[in-house]
Amino acid sequence: MQTMKNILTIAGSDSSGGAGIQADLKTFAAHGVFGMSVITAVTAQNTQGVFAVQDITADVIAKQIEAIFDDIPVAAVKIGMVSRMETIQIIAAKLRQYQAVNIVLDPVMVSTSGYHLLNPAAQAILAGELLPLAAVVTPNIPEAEVLTGLTINNLTDMEEAARRIYAMGPGNVLVKGGHLAVDPENSIDVLFDGVNFHYLSAQRIAAKKTHGTGCTLSAAIAANLGKGLNVPAAVTQAKEYVTVAIENALTIGKGARPTHHFYTLYKQAGMI
Numbered sequence: 001m002q003t004m005k006n007i008l009t010i011a012g013s014d015s016s017g018g019a020g021i022q023a024d025l026k027t028f029a030a031h032g033v034f035g036m037s038v039i040t041a042v043t044a045q046n047t048q049g050v051f052a053v054q055d056i057t058a059d060v061i062a063k064q065i066e067a068i069f070d071d072i073p074v075a076a077v078k079i080g081m082v083s084r085m086e087t088i089q090i091i092a093a094k095l096r097q098y099q100a101v102n103i104v105l106d107p108v109m110v111s112t113s114g115y116h117l118l119n120p121a122a123q124a125i126l127a128g129e130l131l132p133l134a135a136v137v138t139p140n141i142p143e144a145e146v147l148t149g150l151t152i153n154n155l156t157d158m159e160e161a162a163r164r165i166y167a168m169g170p171g172n173v174l175v176k177g178g179h180l181a182v183d184p185e186n187s188i189d190v191l192f193d194g195v196n197f198h199y200l201s202a203q204r205i206a207a208k209k210t211h212g213t214g215c216t217l218s219a220a221i222a223a224n225l226g227k228g229l230n231v232p233a234a235v236t237q238a239k240e241y242v243t244v245a246i247e248n249a250l251t252i253g254k255g256a257r258p259t260h261h262f263y264t265l266y267k268q269a270g271m272i
């Protein structure tokens with residue numbers, strides 16, 4: 001009997017385990033869903049930076065997607081690092097072919113460490129091909145600025161950006177406020193469903209740089225949608241999850257700290 005939902009991440013590999021595919025699969029595991037992956041690129045990365053990227057060919061990306069959808073029901077899909085034009089085009093074509101549902105798009109552009117994970121020339125293709133497929137798109141402030149051409153300094157700007165991105169075709173837009181200290185006390189994300197705005201606020205954690213926060217949040221939204229939650233509930237619970245993961249971020253290297261995906265579970269099990 002099927003007891004778990006199967007959730008797919010289409011993203012890049014982070015060798016240091018803090019972001020990308022590795023963050024997504026840990027997030028899925030923490031949500032009690034069965035995680036699957038289509039790898040778009042392999043990065044040589046650690047807590048201090050990204051040192052090399054090997055893109056996976058469009059043909060092998062297509063084959064990974066086919067291998068999954070031809071065999072396994074997919075309850076939700078998270079899309080992260082898509083690197084270049086050929087990658088975006090094949091993902092969009094295959095997700096349309098299989099009529100994939102509950103797609104969460106994290107429009108990853110530049111890593112926390114400053115490396116371009118999306119070829120800037122492919123930004124418009126990402127917007128044109130993937131945004132219309134997404135049930136939820138989760139830009140951070142710099143990504144929302146690239147997508148809209150706006151400069152975002154406050155909540156009103158975030159709302160305007162959400163409206164403009166919504167007009168590009170996704171079902172819902174979540175503009176994340178991690179990069180914007182509008183309120184130094186809180187990290188506020190703005191969710192727009194085309195009619196109403198919802199504001200998701202969490203106490204801002206003043207800590208050393210964290211990474212993998214956006215990956216963790218979008219993977220948690222996908223897991224929650226796959227489990228049958230509606231968008232506001234999926235996003236609200238994912239925000240609570242990422243806040244705990246950031247609060248308990250781990251010091252594993254000399255640079256940015258990865259989020260702790262299992263803090264609550266380990267605590268409950270008496271492991272920490």
Ligand SMILES: Nc1ncnc2c1ncn2[C@@H]1O[C@H](COP(=O)(O)OP(=O)(O)O)[C@@H](O)[C@H]1O
Nearest residue numbers: 140176177178179187188203204205213214217
């Ligand atoms: N210092 C912080 N304290 C609390 N929440 C944060 C902090 N930084 C980011 N977040 C939250 O983490 C999530 C990811 O946001 P953000 O860091 O902006 O995205 P990205 O990782 O894509 O740059 C959002 O829900 C955001 O509000």
Ligand SMILES: Cc1ncc(COP(=O)(O)O)c(N)n1
Nearest residue numbers: 012013019020111112211212
């Ligand atoms: C493979 C991969 N995907 C996504 C990110 C973005 O994560 P962050 O912005 O936290 O560095 C990353 N660094 N690496």
